Amino acid sequence: MVQSSTLDYPYDEESRKFEKINTKIFESSEEASLLVANEIAELIRSRQADGKNVVLGLATGSTPTKVYDYLVQFHKKDGLSFKNVITFNLDEYYPMEPDSIHSYVRFMNEHLFDHIDIKRKNIHIPDGTLDKEDVRDFCEAYEEKINKAGGIDIQVLGIGRTGHIGFNEPGSSLKSKTRLVRLDRVTRLDAASDFFGLENVPSKAITMGVGTIMAAKKIILMAWGEGKSKIIQQSVEGEIKESVPATFLQHHENCDFILDTAAASSLTRVQTPWLVSECDWNDKLIKRATLWLSEKLDKAILKLTNEHYNEYGMGNLIAEVGSAEHINLKVFNQLQRTITGWPGGKPNTDDSQRPERNTPYPKRTLIFSPHPDDDVISMGGTLLRLVDQGHQVHVAYQTSGNIAVFDDEVIRFLDFATDLQQEDQELEQKLLDVREFLKTKTPGQIDTPEIQNIKGLIRKGEALAACRYCGVDEKNAHFLNLPFYETGAVRKKPHSREDVKITYDLLNSIKPHQIFAAGDLSDPHGTHRVCLQIIYEALEQLVADGAEWLDDCYVWLYRGAWQEWDIADMEMSVPIGPMDMERKKNAIFKHQSQKDAAMFPGNDEREFWQRAEQRNMETAHKYNNLGMAEYEAMEGFVRYHFK
Template structure:
């Protein structure tokens, strides 16, 4: 049975896997799915149904299409429907939102290349029905090209359906902050944040074009139907601003509040900042107060009032939409329970404290010496995200293994690789070293590295990893480089997780038979390496769950360099002294290729060691503000329970 959801003039059928609960805070219809795959499949079905409806009516179907990571799974599902279900695109005309300027069509970073790679090369659409802004036009011809693009959309009958993503600036298409409601297709200067977000694909921000051609806001708003995709926690803040904020040219996506048939399709990560998810007690005071929600609310209330947990009063609860909690317990009991819960997360013994009563400790006391695997997606996530805990586990006598899931070669700059190659060649000239030198020097923009260069870059990351693990006193025999195949494409775009990847993960787990596994649980980018690496851990654990040793195995998740667990989520908090903070910093410094101008900086200009220290310091200060002891820094973990 399908569920029909209505808002304004909307009448769209969706499978009940999605959730929509309209609140007074929300101004745009939105549906939340457990993950991007489910949401993408539903959107692809709506597009397919529209195409088939138009075919039955003998009419063309005009689609406005987006690029970027958000729509990839939608296109994959449309291709699958074409191949397996006979979905035809013979009546479809498409208009893409935008294109970089200048940009050759054959460049792998062009949206022309993207659309053909992900969709057009795999379906039966007529080439003359594919329309993408031309990134090669120059001078006065640009204005003429933009005017002609608008006219072609109108001549086609207008857009029946417009697919959108959203940038962290709130742009749709490349309509950056300041874009006018009545804007049409035009040239625009890209915001710095937009260029930063695009930098990984271009191997550095210096290679990202500064301008683009984009459909205007008015062009987008003219579409009969609009669906915007939002995946991942890194989009949560801008999604909230767009859905719940005031209409403003500084957040162009807010113009969509005035569209009569617009839906945002989100995953749980992208929806975390919506009021109904972040503070549901402000939406409905009679909400169901689970233990997790109660903890979340009390931490929020402390931040709102500026009080520690034990200082909260009945009035604080009543004045902030939490009176429902007081019908179950008074504030004193609530405060004591939360204080104890948080206090019991703190431990200086991440592998368990020997000969200690462990009922209220995060980890078991036995066995005294644990076998541990730290899975690190890249060859530095281990020290950046849990360097203090790593150091503590080794020093406390546990058998620690580090498994680097990918080579990380794509993150080594050509300049760094050239330095190593020239140094090696100066010591002992060889044809192999010269070949690498010549290859790097002759490399053109967006060229793939040949295998020899990729191998050198991977070896650079390996050497840095050994330097860091040796600094912590770990034996080289306990350092494992898995080089999962999904990563080894030589490009930013990776392959999907395969059975071969999972088999490699299973092998290392079976070899070590760990009591503890640590893995990166940072899912800010649903298409990123961290997500695939975590999926590999989960898949391997699922395959091995019936093995006897897995009964004693606990899986702890840490976060990456960009986000930390919310305080109410944390189940193990490992404090660090100032000296331990310094040791962690020096271990991160061992990864010299990722220091001083790292290629994939993200939206934070600080170096990784600075981000890590500030994040750990902030966690400690948050604990202190809630009434806990005063520590220099804290690393945080959440335990994943096997099903």
Template structure:
């Protein structure tokens, strides 16, 4: 059974202004050159897009006409396809009058391969609806090279003969590409073979189990083909897409960002979740566009803090050195007028930032004088302030996110004698090199031989592994035995990392192996009730006062997003429990990005010694050391990323005029919002 949870929302995002679901206001229209609609979550946004497609199909059907759809692949449109399937099954939406054309396909690529977009579309849509087999079209990745040119011309003619595309849906790549129209693609380009950009190949590496296995070419619709659609809808979810979205929506039209050509389309729109919209001016710095009241916003604590830190960062000044003139000259006249003077405003934000810093993330035990000695973590009053020691559950999506992203705080909580439980949500088994699995199998064989143990079974297993790996094709799913060995490697590394961080009781190390993950592929199953149950059961058992979870939603593989959705759903289901009423949920980042200093609500400073101890805990994950199988777009090792980000956070605090630390781990407190 699958659920309708949306792991695409940003739990840290600000509440949307009233107009946000209706596209830009008159104030933002001059900045946003493509009509842009922002929804609270990717699930809600996807439902809206699916409803628009369904309306077109029904309208065309009623007229006896064919609906011609341009479709996309990747993680972005999958929820749209899920909703269309639901409408087909529950509302009788028929696709018998629909013809589809997909944007692209890798070349060469057989239609039954794991990475094939033919296979993707069948798994995510075509096999679940009543569209006739001859009515869906995906570029053919099996053609001889000399036939590709004529095939592409025929693909264009077929679209034209049907009257053109009624709706084209798009995602957007990190380079700003739509389809596979990489930087440099011209406005007049048509369906053709192209060479993939290195960034695109890096981003696709996880699907192919290594960049070296990613095809170097693809067949794609051109920019002109897309622009000839009567309606174009580009969707994007998550913080990782935010900078590219800003370039496409607010930047100049340029071949460097193919999506920017949509500024010239008469009926194009952008559909975003709050995270993907974060870099747009109306969300990042709305005060430069006019009065906040025009956006349905007020100068509340959060907006004030964000604006003042933005001003200090822009001017490279400490908070307490900002002047009235600084505010007036940078669009913040309204703010300074509401507070009277820069002096008062500076002190207010400075104290608030100072209050985020704590060396006691779980709180401090009261001395003989009572609760007055207690130092609560973060900048808020806490329902569990008088409880010490606390029971803590630290959720780690992969077996190393705990020590990478909050290893210093993990160590601090253990050192300060809280009851810390660490829960590894997935096995992480796909992220282990085949060679590492063989090395561990060889160790077991040598171990058996050294102690005179019966090793025939071990030898047989090792032979089978060697045979499988020797004949394994790029991207092929590992055999069950190989998946198991890789999972055990990650499990033993995770246990070593947790012990290094300070866990002394093995009963406090939990391996949840959430079912959604166990496909042997980068592409996972939808989150289901079994996934929620393992989280609920653990929380019911521990009854924590604090929960730490990964809010690092730019994870390119989507695992963090799904894992967080499962945690927050479990928290919501348990919210009426007595113990849950005093439980706090803190979100950490670090593996893929970091919280901005204007977002941080608890800042845990690390000493040089704690930074070193954190690094040692990360090094326990030997299979991820030196070179990870799925490093994403960042070439640094995970320990380097973490240290650089923690150091940068500390430097940002220092630049604002606060205390200077070696490193800082930042956290945001989760408040119940749509997920």
């Protein structure tokens, strides 16, 4: 059986003194999912040997999908049978038809049930088609079926941004049972992109209650990504309260939280380990601790004293290093050296204390943009600086971004084209066909290939307009249209060798001295994560093939569309003045189909230019508070070492 292992975070009792639930932290969600899948498979096999059934409580959403992938793999490759398995799903939207693309019935069939030998009579999912007057009786019967099956052996959970488990929203009671509930606005907002608009998200759902979940013999809650880190910290370390339903799990005697490093990043033993036990100090941890202390006390780095360090659990650091003054000066210099107005390196100067090399000049710079606007949103100021300073800038748009274009944009562009070519009957017929399709299109319905192509062309035209505005030569704009993305639906295909080959070929043709890629992994549907993984795999292949040009190539990761790097992690910070901030916003405005209202805004309702401006200004403000020079705004980068 495939093995997985937890990371080397402190696991002694002292270091976990703030945690009220057992937590296990993994390098990646894949490793964590493998652990959960193995535990489920082992129980199934054990019960089969005893001639007994297994009762599983199952969740939907993006969190458990890899677990289901592994279970399907165990069935097909290892012969794991599911004939003795009985399942009860947590919830279902109401009302909801089972064949809808948003239905959890369809989700479970596509991800698990259609690929294993489970008996259909053993599958139970709340019924979203019931008349309202029949829901109460159904819920009572659902509880009876769980009890008759012997209770749930393993309950799999995800967690919502409000701390909901299942659809038990804030305010749910500890003893609540399966019932019809009204969904919290935050929950509906988080689901809006899946439904192509908040107005299409059902306002109600049928869900198992907190009491139903708590009755399970074993509970496994999984969480991935930084977007879940704050609510995980509250759930694991906070007080039990109805406003965060996941905190009720602290009452359970056999509950594990299975986390990736990003979801665990706000736990005390991960974020501030010096508060729970003595640390083995290294330069990176010293920097993080000093910056944390500076922000905590609202004092510039150079104003921290021995007493401040002692008061916040860092007395052994003072003992090891010698004095606060020594530590402060070291960290201050480290931070100051991350700041540069020359992201391509400053020619004819000493670069020993700068984040980028001064040679060669000019550099070939390749910026990867997962969607057609991530480049200007996340690093528009740096892009402009690179062009202004004479570097040869290429931009590679990894996906078409076609699903993020509103339908009326298609009609607007075709109207324009028809008026421009009034004699073109074929174009006029195309417009009629498009209008007819869009008139009857249901939320989430996949567009025809022709409409997908038009939407892709709209975004391509906007990206080219932004390139022209920034001074990037149009021939240096590369539209990769990676195949994994081109499904016409929110759910994408797994990336393939073809995606990697397209990226490999572009890299090998440009042979850049600098690569910028999106390290912003909290976008709602994981496109950034997949795009970055494809780049990593292409680089690994190039290294294996002995590409000599990689010996003189730096890879920088940017963020900004969905989150920002922590100051302690930033290795290059590029100041942006007021004029360049205006130029950056103007470049973002070229993406008109995303202006005013984006198709997939995530959990932040502001426009992307507003988010970028606020995050860039906040970064500059943090640097200033730490004792650095005062700038209007800053974009931060982390270097990725691929060799």
